[in-house]
Amino acid sequence: MKLVRLGGLVGYDNTLWNGSVVLPDDAPIRKYIRHYRKFVLQLNVALADDDRVEICQLPVGDGITLCRRVK
Numbered sequence: 001m002k003l004v005r006l007g008g009l010v011g012y013d014n015t016l017w018n019g020s021v022v023l024p025d026d027a028p029i030r031k032y033i034r035h036y037r038k039f040v041l042q043l044n045v046a047l048a049d050d051d052r053v054e055i056c057q058l059p060v061g062d063g064i065t066l067c068r069r070v071k
Contacts, residue, residue, distance in 0.1 A: 010053075015057060021044060
């Protein structure tokens, strides 16, 4: 976010990752989805914890997250 000016917008795609981010850890999902799920979860948590941004997650396709820099 250092490179984004105040009020700037960044979009991230696939942030719901086939809906796997809301499933329990032991849910029966494909191997490749399980592998990348942890990275998507880490990104989502990092964005939610970052007080420099306001986020809006859109349930379109595999999910789109928009971040607006506020600090």
